Amino acid sequence: MLKAREQVSKATIRRIPLYYRAVQQLQQQGVSRIRSDKLSEIVHIPSATIRRDFSSFGELGKSGYGYEVTTLVDAFGKLLDVHSKEAIILVGVGGLGTALMQNNFRRNPDLNITMAFDTDPAKLGVVAGIPVYSFATLAAHLTPAMHTAILAVPSASQPAVIHALEAAGIDAILTFAPKPVACAPQTTIRYIDLTSELQSLLFTAHQKVGHGAIVR
Amino acid sequence: MLKAREQVSKATIRRIPLYYRAVQQLQQQGVSRIRSDKLSEIVHIPSATIRRDFSSFGELGKSGYGYEVTTLVDAFGKLLDVHSKEAIILVGVGGLGTALMQNNFRRNPDLNITMAFDTDPAKLGVVAGIPVYSFATLAAHLTPAMHTAILAVPSASQPAVIHALEAAGIDAILTFAPKPVACAPQTTIRYIDLTSELQSLLFTAHQKVGHGAIVR
DNA sequence: AAATGTTTGTTTGCCCGTTCACAAACAGCG
DNA sequence: CGCTGTTTGTGAACGGGCAAACAAACATTT
Numbered sequence: 364m365l366k367a368r369e370q371v372s373k374a375t376i377r378r379i380p381l382y383y384r385a386v387q388q389l390q391q392q393g394v395s396r397i398r399s400d401k402l403s404e405i406v407h408i409p410s411a412t413i414r415r416d417f418s419s420f421g422e423l424g425k426s427g428y429g430y431e432v433t434t435l436v437d438a439f440g441k442l443l444d445v446h447s448k449e450a451i452i453l454v455g456v457g458g459l460g461t462a463l464m465q466n467n468f469r470r471n472p473d474l475n476i477t478m479a480f481d482t483d484p485a486k487l488g489v490v491a492g493i494p495v496y497s498f499a500t501l502a503a504h505l506t507p508a509m510h511t512a513i514l515a516v517p518s519a520s521q522p523a524v525i526h527a528l529e530a531a532g533i534d535a536i537l538t539f540a541p542k543p544v545a546c547a548p549q550t551t552i553r554y555i556d557l558t559s560e561l562q563s564l565l566f567t568a569h570q571k572v573g574h575g576a577i578v579r
Numbered sequence: 580m581l582k583a584r585e586q587v588s589k590a591t592i593r594r595i596p597l598y599y600r601a602v603q604q605l606q607q608q609g610v611s612r613i614r615s616d617k618l619s620e621i622v623h624i625p626s627a628t629i630r631r632d633f634s635s636f637g638e639l640g641k642s643g644y645g646y647e648v649t650t651l652v653d654a655f656g657k658l659l660d661v662h663s664k665e666a667i668i669l670v671g672v673g674g675l676g677t678a679l680m681q682n683n684f685r686r687n688p689d690l691n692i693t694m695a696f697d698t699d700p701a702k703l704g705v706v707a708g709i710p711v712y713s714f715a716t717l718a719a720h721l722t723p724a725m726h727t728a729i730l731a732v733p734s735a736s737q738p739a740v741i742h743a744l745e746a747a748g749i750d751a752i753l754t755f756a757p758k759p760v761a762c763a764p765q766t767t768i769r770y771i772d773l774t775s776e777l778q779s780l781l782f783t784a785h786q787k788v789g790h791g792a793i794v795r
Numbered sequence: 796a797a798a799t800g801t802t803t804g805t806t807t808g809c810c811c812g813t814t815c816a817c818a819a820a821c822a823g824c825g
Numbered sequence: 826c827g828c829t830g831t832t833t834g835t836g837a838a839c840g841g842g843c844a845a846a847c848a849a850a851c852a853t854t855t
Binding site for chain 3: 398399400414415417418422423424425426427428429430
Binding site for chain 4: 412427428
């Protein structure tokens with residue numbers, strides 16, 4: 364059913380979570396089968412792209428019929444390693460960090476921030492049911508199974524934090540600090556820079572007067 | 580000096596804020612000139628790409644010399660319309676919305692959330708110095724100069740909110756709700772979906788064991 | 796069981812963005 | 826002022842992802 368993982372294009376990878384969410388909702392609504400052109404209206408992605416994406420994971424559908432929703436949910440769930448109870452650590456318990464802890468990916472019960480760290484002694488304790496430890500005790504609290512971190516720290520301290528995380532075995536990092544940083548080759552970093560996003564949004568909005576656009 | 584705005588590639592647009600931040604820092608550090616290969620080490624973007632990006636705004640540099648930092652700061656500042664005091668409205672004063680208000684793009688003094696809206700009467704008042712009004716009074720509080728909004732509302736209510744915003748003259752929207760939505764043609768929407776970002780990060784991190792990657 | 800209509804998976808061509816590589820242009824210096 | 830070394834800007838090749846189109850495959854109906 365599922366192809367061996369050859370090379371899946373980065374663009375496709377970024378769309379998997381969208382697909383997964385959509386078919387999950389369909390399943391909850393009691394829909395048992397779906398065609399690519401109908402799904403296209405839901406996720407706003409061309410049906411040709413959808414079929415090409417799906418086909419890169421094997422033959423999930425049937426001609427003249429469509430896709431079984433259950434099949435898709437299972438396939439994407441396996442791909443995304445849902446139900447593997449990913450334990451995520453958070454570094455930086457400021458305004459943004461606190462908001463993330465309160466939210467804690469409620470939508471996905473298997474993605475959980477399990478502990479947080481900060482250098483400010485005033486921040487230590489428990490926030491939204493999650494313990495906050497001193498950043499100095501990072502290595503002592505990490506288990507070998509933890510390899511994912513979210514960073515909500517000031518840009519200035521980011522390089523040092525990333526260095527410490529790598530030393531502690533973290534190899535997947537999502538950060539909100541805009542400072543580009545050199546990292547170890549096995550580390551994957553995803554930057555989310557809110558100010559940049561906003562500025563480039565404003566630029567395109569001003570540029571194309573009269574033509575709207577959805578920017579992904 | 581500055582080219583008339585022809586077509587600037589979307590990829591380039593997304594990099595402008597990075598460049599702007601980098602050259603601003605250089606200026607603060609007293610650096611007066613910079614070469615493309617040196618800048619490449621700072622922003623982690625190939626020097627060829629940097630030169631091509633810069634050249635799409637005119638001839639900003641001098642052969643055998645490099646770029647005058649002042650020239651770059653001016654050019655990117657003009658491009659991004661810095662100092663135009665963009666007034667931004669926020670809809671949804673939950674955990675994430677509150678964090679955004681506290682932060683309020685402090686790094687950029689000309690990007691400001693000036694007012695917020697929520698449907699919950701308990702949320703009304705003032706948060707971080709910013710007034711929070713009832714969402715029902717949206718149209719009454721907006722001025723014609725306001726055309727940018729940030730959404731931190733539940734997915735379910737997003738379509739209705741976007742519809743109301745468009746009716747009130749908003750045409751640039753940054754949203755944190757993952758639900759894809761149909762919008763008017765003149766509206767530009769940028770989605771930031773934290774769960775999706777995290778899931779695709781985990782997928783690539785698991786996929787490429789032994790090969791790291793910086794995902795932008 | 797055959798005929799018909801529908802939908803997938805894939806092929807093909809296209810477009811955008813990145814990278815390479817080099818000629819032209821300029822700074823620095825003797 | 827001419828010479829040398831350096832760096833830009835860009836033409837050309839490359840690669841990846843996207844949209845269209847179609848043959849093959851399956852469901853459905855008679």
